[in-house]
Amino acid sequence: MLRSGLWKWALPGLLFAVLSGAAPALLAEEPRVVSPTVPYVPTPQNVVDRMLAIGKVGAQDYLIDLGSGDGRIVITAARRFGTRGFGVDINPVRITEANENARKAGVTDRVSFQQRDLFEADLSQATVITMYLLPRVNIALRPKLLDLKPGTRLVSHDFDMGDWKPDEAARIPAPDKYGGSGGESDIYLWVVPAKAGGSWRVTLPVSGKPQTYEVSFEQKYQFLGGSARLGERITRIDNARLRGEEISFGFTLDVNGAPLRHEFSGRVQDGRMSGDVRLSGSRVAARVEWNAERGAAPRTP
Template sequence: MKNRVFIHDHVVPTCLVLAFVLASIPCHTALSQVILDGQEKIKLDVPYEPSSKEVVGAMLEIARVGDTDVVYDLGCGDGRIVIAAAQKKGARGVGVDLDPERIKESLENARKANVADRVEFFQQDLFQTDIGKATVVMLYLWPEVNLKLRPKLLRELKPGTRVVSHSHDMESWEADQTMTSSEGHRVRLWVIPANVTGRWEWSMPGEKERYVLKLSQQFQKVSGTFQSGPDEISIKNFELRGDRLQFTVERSFNGQIQTLRFVGTALNHIMKGTEETMPRAAQGKRTWKANRIPSSMEPLD
């Protein structure tokens, strides 16, 4: 929903600041955090503009929302996206909006849709919202707000979390997938990538040489070098989606060009998986586990 974004230049009286820690999603009733009536009306930076049912359907489709997902809508309006996720996909949902009228409307809509046990709504600043439990994040915000939110998404969301935006992009962070709704509206999907920047080191069983991988990263695009012995070689075909990765290295070995294919996952400062040598080596696939030098890690945004 394109609306309801708290701009930090807006001064909110201290009496409106509510202390809140987002707990795990309840399984009994829809909850809300609403500023009481009679207090100063909050000025919103953009008008309420809901996404159509067709666009909501496209957003759920491109994110492949399922019954194990926790869907957050940052700027939820009347709650239609998280309500649809609960009603049609069996997911749980959390809606955040700065407008108390929209929160009240969302609660009523959840009750009417019989999904009040699967959704929560909170009146609060989306930039202050704890989004770490989300597996899907939905957005319909202005382009400049997407950019302001981008570092928070990359910093707080787990690798593999899907982010969907109605209409607007993330500039230099290219979408992993785009689709157009039946009404002609563009919907974009990003998958949060693991941060694999820095220097990684490991040894293979039975080998004296130590392997070194040096990686740089621009969002989901990764490049770097591989070193075993004196030669430092550029890696090829690095693919990263969430925490899953693969890449190849071509090196000269005993007078022949040998291709090493690495497949694995990255979690924090550990990267591990299998390595296969082509032409196929007698030992077949081998496991590998690399450790990152923590000080070599760089932020993604």
């Protein structure tokens, strides 16, 4: 069964691309997509409601819908929660409809609609971005989305972001494109991760004595791995998680001659990290503060 109305539009194009040998180019990451990129298929209202719930959209948010159609996502958020924001759509007919719908809903003081290419939109104000586009458009947008403020929520109807796995996903019953029952919609949520990859000098007190560790993170999207070093002792990091600015990770290393478990939680902000670390070992059980700066710790000769 085809879950999405948009797939029905996208499939003939994909089939043509495969048959004509253009598929590798179509499926490759594209820096820019020629407009207009996506046909108009409105998101069913129950899916709009669930998208806003999964994105935890509230009064404090600024929501931008990329390819806003008749404006229903932005207008629903403004009407229900008082959310501010705007929609962009390449099609002037959609912009006229969206402005009319905003007027009828009494939310023109909080929302606006701009006729423009979604790739040209200024997204810097967004705390939430919603999308009902196509896979290749999501992937072309990915670098711009990853550069948004850490913590910005991205909610997509039906299409994922390739190898950038979502933080949450849901499949819900939805009317099909022709208003019939028995369809399904996928909803995906990503939280833009802070940039944590690279080397950090992590400082914390152990039994009252400051210790500086060299922690190296390898980051792919919100996923982290890496290693921690103290003097000549080195170990792998485990249980690393990054959600927006929030980071947590752990490791076990010998400190003062005995294995010591370290469980960090904290935030990555303005190129620094700080938070609490729980220490547990045969001689130590404590919760202390830690902070980190970029750069490698000095090595003992």
